[in-house]
Structure formats: C-alpha cells, structure tokens
Amino acid sequence: MDLCDLSALELTQLLRQKKTSAVEILESTLERIGSVDGRSGVLDAGALSEEDKQKVHAFITLTDDRALEHAQKIDQQLARGEDPGPLAGVPFSVKDIFCVSGTPSTAASRILANFKSPYTATAVARMEAAGALMVGKVNLDEFTHGSSNESSAFQPSPRNPWDTSRVPGGSSGGSAASVAAGEVPLSLGTDTAGSIRQPAAFCGVVGVKPTYGRVSRYGLIAFASSLDCPGPVARTVSDAAAMLQVISGADEHDATSAPTPAQDYLSTIENGVKGMRIGLSPDYFKITYPDPQTGELLIQPLPAEIEKSVREAAEKLAALGAEIVEDVPMPNTRFGIPAYFVISRVETASNLHRFDGVKYGLRTTAPTADLTQMYRQSRNEGFGLQPKLRILMGMYVSAAQYSEEYYKRALRVRTLIRCDFEAVYDPNGKYRLDALLTPTTPTTAFAMEAIYGNSVLMQYADQLTVAANHAGVPGISLPGGLDESGLPIGIQLLGADFCEDKLFRIGRAYEQATESAEWRKIKPQVLR
C-alpha cells in the first residue's frame, strides 16, 4: 500500500510520529496522479484517444508547486517542534468552483477559463491553515450544472475510477473520482441538489452535505445561493468528520454562515448507535422517471440491489442497538425535482448575469457595435448549453406573469418539504428520529453519453438527495456495497439541522460493522 492510499488521519499520525514527511506524502500523491489521471481537462481538447478512455481525468489544474512549498514549510515546522495544524501534510483537491488566489478558477466554463482569482474562498483558506496541501483544482459540470460531469467545457471530463466507461456523477465528479482513485484522501466539493452525495455514491466514497450555513460560501462561485453547500469528500467517515471540523464555523464574509460553533466531531464519532432512532421511509424506496416517449412521469420501485443495501444497513445498525422505525412518511419528497427546476433556475439566472465580458472572464474578440451586443456575443461564446438552459428557464418562471404560478408556488412547496423533516425529527413528535436511512441514488453510475443531453432525466438523478437541499438539513452518503456489475451503491443518512455529529456516529458504526465485508476488499478498476 502506498502513502497515497492511507486515510487523512493515518497520514497525520505517521507525520507526527516522524515516520514520514509532508514532502514524501506529496510525492506519493503526485505519482498516483501521474499514473491514473491522464491529461488534464482543457478547452478544445479534440477527440479522445483509447488511452484517454482508460484514465480518470479528475483535474483541470495541478498546483504542485504551491503544495510542495507548503509541504516543505510543514516539515520545517515539525522539525522545530511546532504544531502545523490538524490536517498537516494531508493532500486535498478543490472543486474548481472555489476561488483560490493566484490559481485559475474556471467553474469548468469557457467564460471563466482565463480568470485568476484575486482572493481565496474561506473553506480553502481554512484547509490550508490547518496544514492540508492543495494539490489541484478538479473538474465539474459547468457552473455545477449537471449530474455526470459531461457538461464541463474542459475535456476530457472525469471518468468513474470503478469503470472508466461510466460517469463519476456530478457535479463534484472530479472530487469524488480523485478521492476514489487514491489521488487525494480529501476533496472539497459543493452540494446544491446532491452534487457531493451523488458522485460519492457513484464512486464508492463518503460525501457530506452539511447543514446550510454550516460552511461559509465565501469564494464559492454561486449556482443557487439558497441551496449551495460546500462539504467534504473522503474515503472514510472519520476523515470527512475531521475535514468538516476544519472548514465549518461562522465567517464574517458570509452573512448566511451560521454562528453555531464548529463541533469536535471526532470526540463523539466512536460513541456508537445504541438507543438512536433511525427511520426508513417508503417514499425513498420508489423512484420517478419521465417516459422517454411521452414525457409522462412514471413511478417505479427502487432497483432491488439498492433497496437490499439500505435494508441490510438497517439490520446491521439494529444489531448494534439502534431502533429502526419503519414507514416514516416523507410524502413531499417527490416534489423535490419540480420545485428545484424552478428555484435553482431563478437563482442561477440571477447569479450568472454578472458574467458579461466587462469585469473578468471572456470578452468576445468579434467586432461589436455597442455594449449590448458585446454582452450578448460574449455570453453566447462563453456559456455552454447547460448554463444557457438554466438561465432561460429562470427568466421564464420568474417573469411577472408566471411568478405566482411557478416561483412562489415552488417556494411554498419547499415549505412542505421542510415540514416533512421537521415532523420526523421533532423530539416530542410521533417519530423522534435521529436520522433517516435512505438510498442516495436511484441507480448506480450510468454509462458516459447515456443520459447527457436529456436535461429532465439527468435532473432526476438527484431525486433522492435534493429534498435535503430544499430543507437545508445535513446528509451523508456512505459506500453501501457493489451491484452485480461491480459498481458502488451509496446509502444516505439525513439528519436534523446542525446534527452532523449524529450522522458521523451512525456512519462510523456502519463502516466498522462492514469492515470485513467482501465488497470492502475490492478496489476501483484503475487501481487493480
């Protein structure tokens, strides 16, 4: 086993015991990236070679010089007997939707391809202040608009390390792929409808969507501001907890960051699940799909393998002393996608108006008669199809004559979704849950090009995750086994506001209970 295959907490321990150095850890990481990642994403990449199709392509930009300088500083601090921070020497990748001073911050869009941020996002600054080494910026769906990573303007787009003919999920697909392939133990992603949890499920890693406001959004290039949540992707629950501990907390630069203090998750993570009440909801065991011919929405049962993984997890947690509560009603879950189609589009149309070829980013080189034509031409050249689609829908459903019918109605449906969660976590209510246990995704990783282009079907990939974004509650996706094709299955825990500690406890207990399972011994394809 190489250093880069160890967990973040194992690496910090080895470093403090002086059994390795930050520079050695970084060298192992860069070697792994060199062997599995292939060429980085670029604009106008040309046709893919057969070799391209076998690689992961998680990264857009490598920041190895920055990481090396930081690693050397950490080794010097350790030599002087100083504390270099709780994540000292741990390599991490950053979804390229975060601004990092001096690095390209592209949002995987042509319109920001030449943008170098003059400042650094709070979550990234906190990781580096904790001693973590930023090794690069990873690919995503353009402006996070997707669930497969295929919409990136920077190609080749990431591929799933378990089967490189499959998507890694999205939009934090580069994050999940880089962690699954052992390129980094930690990655910073964002989750607006499931964009951390869905790719974590597809790539067999741990992904956390914290409570809205738990982690500052300062420096995050906004998609849907009332839904966006930065969060960790990791290979173990404890690593994810350690990372969230570092990046969470109030931030004077983000008025929506909660003043709730950051918690010491690691101090309670081994406390087990005895006495915890964990719910199963029938509303998460059925899925909705648009009929390809008619567009009618059809309800189907969840694939049997995925349901089996969730029910087996419930049995394991029951054996550890948790009380499993069946038949928990979450009746408004199915309205999550229709409401999201409205709310997220209105917010993104507003947020993307700032890209106009004036202050930063792409300006058309074509001759333009006036400012208006320059705006239009620059935005046409700079945005890909997915941002354009979302802007147009946002303009439509927020128009004065439709706002009551669509936007305001969607915001009221959001209240119903929130009420579902409040009812089941109410300590004086009928269910008094500590968490809901659900599948993360309606399918395992789908084939590249199988869905891309069908914007409705792609959006339904998030149908089991998006409700948590509407409600603002935290969620975690855990590896829960492999399907018959050897692809990872994700199981999800959803908790009450600011109760990430409980999700980590349950996740850790499940991780220990499945430690010796056969599927845990199987490595992703690119590492075999």
Added chain:
Amino acid sequence: MSESITVDVFNHLVGLAALELAPDQADYLRTQLNHQLKVIDELKAIPLDENVPINLHGVPYEKASSALPREDIHKPFPDPRSILAQSPQVDDGYIIVPDIPHTTLK
C-alpha cells in the same frame, strides 16, 4: 405535446437573458425547456393551503441563530490592481467597454 414556450416567447427570453443563439442551439434549448416545464407543471397539482408560507432557504434564520450584521467599516482590498488585471480591457485604472447604446427614456 403542446408547447408553452413558443418560438416568440423563447426569442423574448433569449433577449432578456442577454444571449444570442445559433439556430441548432435554439432548437435544442427550446425543446428541453418545454420538457422541463412539463415536470414543473406537477407543482400545480399539489394541494396547497393558502396559509402555507414561502420558504427561501430551508434552515430558519431566527435572530438567535443568525450572524450579526458586519460593522459598516470600509476595508480596502489589499491589491486592487489584481482585480483590475482580470478585466479584458483596462486603461489607466479604468475598465473600457464598447459604446453604451443611447436610449431615450419614455
């Protein structure tokens, strides 16, 4: 399938969105918008009591759980030149843009 977003409505939206689209892009986008609208129309069937309030951000922001407003103090950015350097066209500290079209206010 009847189309709520007709060519005329679509072209109006394109203008509002400050975009210019090639015909093939326009076809694709308008088709997808109409497919999405069919899903969005599901919202109309939800029985909503008139007292159900709107929810803007999931987690409630009450006084005790909200950040205090920042002090209203001017804090200059340490390196404004690095901000200006990102603009496609700058001259002597000013951002340059093409002529602003003349509009007569009614």
